[in-house]
Amino acid sequence: MESVRLYLLTSLLLLIILSLGSNLTYARTTPEDILNVQRETYNSRVSSYSPESKQKLETYSQKIADLNSEATSEYEDEMVHQGQILDEYLRRQGILERQADGITRNLSDPAENARYWLTYAHEAVAYQAAKVYVINLTGQTNVNRDITSQINILQSDLSILRGKVIKSQNIIKTLITKK
């Protein structure tokens, strides 16, 4: 009886330790880890590709990064300009902005609402600018398709980002043109 009890106790403890161990692994996964895994997968798969395919992948990876950089740089300029316009408008109207504590928001206040969406879009631009695109490889015969797929992902991301920039612009426009 005692040996059975011991056996059960041992099994239970082992189960607890194992589950804790596996949880430790996933609890520490960061976006950086995901990117590292993507890079490792890319490097391991591309090692078996022909030199021409490798060169093509490298070329288009760079072009994707360049286009992302160009677009986010343009959107950044627009966001800075939107910010200047909002600042100047508030100054002219003599509107003092409430010191935000980062927790409470009063989006019914037009000025605070405009500031909120401006900041939201501006942060989204910065996030997109820092994004690293790693082509998901499915096979050497699919190189063109894999590259095109990655271009489509970038296009979708930039389309969403552009929507945020335009939304911010429209909200500021509503504020400025309000009679």
Add this chain to the structure above:
Amino acid sequence: MKKTVFLVIILSIIMGFAIFFIDKLINKKDLGLIKPSISFSNLAKPTSTPSPTPKPPLLPITESSNLEYELNRLSPPDYQTEFNKLKSDVNGD
């Protein structure tokens, strides 16, 4: 009895850690140890490509600026042409 329980606990902990590390070694997974974080300076820096038609620069807003006009001047591009060209280049190569 107490000694037995104590030994079981210790053994379980040791076995748990052993299984954890062996699993990592076999599957060559990251051990989750602290490693240097990627700084953005380590990322591939995109080469600057000159734009074919440079846009007029956005002038800074001043006290005399027409804010509505300045706001209407802003028009975030969709880069549709660039994306189409990139995709056609991929398949043309």
